[in-house]
Amino acid sequence: MTASSPTTRIQMRNRASILEAALDVFSAHGFRGATVDQIALAAGLSKPNLLYYFPSKEAIHNALLEQLLDLWLAPLRTLRDDGDPLQELLAYVRRKLEMSRDYPRESRLFANEIVQGAPRIHDALSGDLKQLVDEKCAVISGWIEEGRIARVHPYHLIFSIWSLTQHYADFDVQVRAVLGTEDPFEGASGFIETLYTRLLTPA
Amino acid sequence: MTASSPTTRIQMRNRASILEAALDVFSAHGFRGATVDQIALAAGLSKPNLLYYFPSKEAIHNALLEQLLDLWLAPLRTLRDDGDPLQELLAYVRRKLEMSRDYPRESRLFANEIVQGAPRIHDALSGDLKQLVDEKCAVISGWIEEGRIARVHPYHLIFSIWSLTQHYADFDVQVRAVLGTEDPFEGASGFIETLYTRLLTPA
DNA sequence: GATTGATTTGACCATTCGGTCAAACCGACG
DNA sequence: CGTCGGTTTGACCGAATGGTCAAATCAATC
Numbered sequence: 400m401t402a403s404s405p406t407t408r409i410q411m412r413n414r415a416s417i418l419e420a421a422l423d424v425f426s427a428h429g430f431r432g433a434t435v436d437q438i439a440l441a442a443g444l445s446k447p448n449l450l451y452y453f454p455s456k457e458a459i460h461n462a463l464l465e466q467l468l469d470l471w472l473a474p475l476r477t478l479r480d481d482g483d484p485l486q487e488l489l490a491y492v493r494r495k496l497e498m499s500r501d502y503p504r505e506s507r508l509f510a511n512e513i514v515q516g517a518p519r520i521h522d523a524l525s526g527d528l529k530q531l532v533d534e535k536c537a538v539i540s541g542w543i544e545e546g547r548i549a550r551v552h553p554y555h556l557i558f559s560i561w562s563l564t565q566h567y568a569d570f571d572v573q574v575r576a577v578l579g580t581e582d583p584f585e586g587a588s589g590f591i592e593t594l595y596t597r598l599l600t601p602a
Numbered sequence: 603m604t605a606s607s608p609t610t611r612i613q614m615r616n617r618a619s620i621l622e623a624a625l626d627v628f629s630a631h632g633f634r635g636a637t638v639d640q641i642a643l644a645a646g647l648s649k650p651n652l653l654y655y656f657p658s659k660e661a662i663h664n665a666l667l668e669q670l671l672d673l674w675l676a677p678l679r680t681l682r683d684d685g686d687p688l689q690e691l692l693a694y695v696r697r698k699l700e701m702s703r704d705y706p707r708e709s710r711l712f713a714n715e716i717v718q719g720a721p722r723i724h725d726a727l728s729g730d731l732k733q734l735v736d737e738k739c740a741v742i743s744g745w746i747e748e749g750r751i752a753r754v755h756p757y758h759l760i761f762s763i764w765s766l767t768q769h770y771a772d773f774d775v776q777v778r779a780v781l782g783t784e785d786p787f788e789g790a791s792g793f794i795e796t797l798y799t800r801l802l803t804p805a
Numbered sequence: 806g807a808t809t810g811a812t813t814t815g816a817c818c819a820t821t822c823g824g825t826c827a828a829a830c831c832g833a834c835g
Numbered sequence: 836c837g838t839c840g841g842t843t844t845g846a847c848c849g850a851a852t853g854g855t856c857a858a859a860t861c862a863a864t865c
Contacts, residue, residue: 409812409862428718431635435853448813450854507717510772514713515631517775524779532780549800554781555793559766562773566765569713572720576727577735578757590758597752597800612842638823651843653824 413452416442418466421459426504429511430460430519457519464512464520467505472528474498475557478535484542485599492560492595493588499568500584506568532557548599563591616655619645621669624662629707632714633663633722667715667723670708675731677701678760681738687745688802695763695798696791702771703787709771735760751802766794 420441424433435456439449453459474494478487499506517524536553543550567574567583574583623644627636638659642652656662677697681690702709720727739756746753770777770786777786 407811413812429632429635429714432632432718434851436851445814446853447815447855451812454854456853510713510717511632513776514710514717514772515635517779521775521779524776528776529780529782551796552789552793554784555789557780558769558773558777558790559793559797562765562769563762566761569717570761570765572724573716573727573731574761576720576724577732577761579732586755586758587761590755590762593754594762594797594801598797610841616842637821639821648844649823650825650845654842657824659823 410452413442413444413448416444417449417452417459418463421463422504422508425460425463426507426511429515430457461519463508467508468520468523468527470502470505471498471509472531475531475535478538480538480541484539484547485596488539488548488556488599489592489595492564492591495560495564496567496584496588496591499564499566503568503571506565510565510569546601549601551598560595563594613655616645616647616651619647620652620655620662621666624666625707625711628663628666629710629714632718633660664722666711670711671723671726671730673705673708674701674712675734678734678738681741683741683744687742687750688799691742691751691759691763691802692795692798695767695794698763698767699770699787699791699794702767702769706771706774709768713768713772749804752804754801763798766797 417438420443421433421438423441424437427433428437433456435446435449438456438459439446442449453462474491477494478491512518512520513524532554536557539548539553539556542548543553567587571583578586620641623646624636624641626644627640630636631640636659638652639649641659641662642649645652656665677694680697681694715721715723716727735757739760742751742756742759745751746756770790774786781789
């Protein structure tokens with residue numbers, strides 16, 4: 400387990416099991432609400448064995464958040480400044496909604512963290528995240544100045560995409576309680592596509 | 603403290619202090635993350651004294667959620683089926699955004715609860731909430747059939763209003779980290795109004 | 806199959822937390 | 836002043852929790 404020692408097959412398997420189990424438990428109960436025993440049980444390990452691979456509960460949480468930030472920002476990173484602006488933005492929205500459908504636990508892990516003030520990732524928010532958003536908003540502003548999409552506040556446009564798409568992961572129980580048996584993502588994708596088409600198509 | 607005894611001045615003051623403090627602590631740390639000592643300290647009481655007014659931590663939480671559901675659904679309740687459809691919906695959006703600005707703790711209390719599967723209010727969601735939404739969606743569907751607003755999925759329209767407005771309370775730290783010093787609600791109200799005007803104005 | 810390092814575990818510890826209780830305190834009212 | 840119901844508190848309890856450790860077990864290599 401020292402830095403110089405090779406990573407064995409068992410280490411890889413168990414680390415993966417732990418992170419998988421921790422994602423389950425942290426996303427469902429929050430950091431404080433999750434217990435090490437719960438995570439160990441879900442990972443099929445004893446508590447001391449789990450703590451042989453990660454030094455503390457917080458270390459597991461940090462590892463999850465770190466590995467997650469890349470995944471979470473990937474869709475925005477792929478927004479290209481060439482190509483048709485509306486199509487680029489709609490493609491971004493689609494990718495983001497797919498993330499909510501395919502990675503709801505990751506979405507809720509973030510939601511838990513940010514709702515409670517992002518104590519553990521505040522630096523990443525005002526650092527990497529802000530930088531990426533600034534960059535992409537500059538691109539959007541360029542499109543607006545060229546008259547290729549309607550004039551809207553680029554930052555709030557990004558926020559709206561985040562909130563609309565993540566809502567279906569983070570507030571899943573509420574959405575399903577109201578919709579009944581209807582598949583949320585079916586209707587959501589059509590609705591959201593219509594919304595941004597009407598919002599962004601130049602007058 | 604029995605049911606028949608009158609509610610004294612001290613009781614009213616302390617109960618209010620406790621609920622106020624509990625709203626602070628629960629919204630910032632979630633149910634599991636909050637401690638009775640924290641709440642008691644914030645309320646200016648000792649822990650046993652606090653437990654003299656509420657039988658348990660969960661009882662405080664329940665009292666908060668119960669009293670909150672009414673406040674939270676009030677804006678939707680006031681959506682009238684007479685009057686101009688677009689103006690009615692825009693007024694609802696405005697009221698909802700004002701709630702996020704003026705009651706961010708309440709919003710986060712709900713967010714915490716729902717993100718973690720709404721274990722304590724699931725019945726209210728598929729009961730009162732669903733009923734109210736069904737009712738209002740019927741009104742919106744009526745407006746659509748009459749051609750007075752554009753054709754959109756009414757349920758997802760409601761969801762979009764919830765997510766867009768509550769985002770500014772629930773994800774406040776993230777929004778502020780990205781925006782810097784700019785006031786979020788300033789830009790948000792203009793953006794969201796534009797969004798729904800363009801979405802809902804008949805073609 | 807013996808050795809050696811990696812892995813696993815049961816027992817244990819200190820702290821935190823929700824909650825209890827008997828005793829003390831306080832204030833209104835006769 | 837005395838009394839009595841309502842209020843407050845210090846001391847305490849049991850359970851849960853994050854984490855430790857020495858000893859046992861396992862697996863790869865010689």
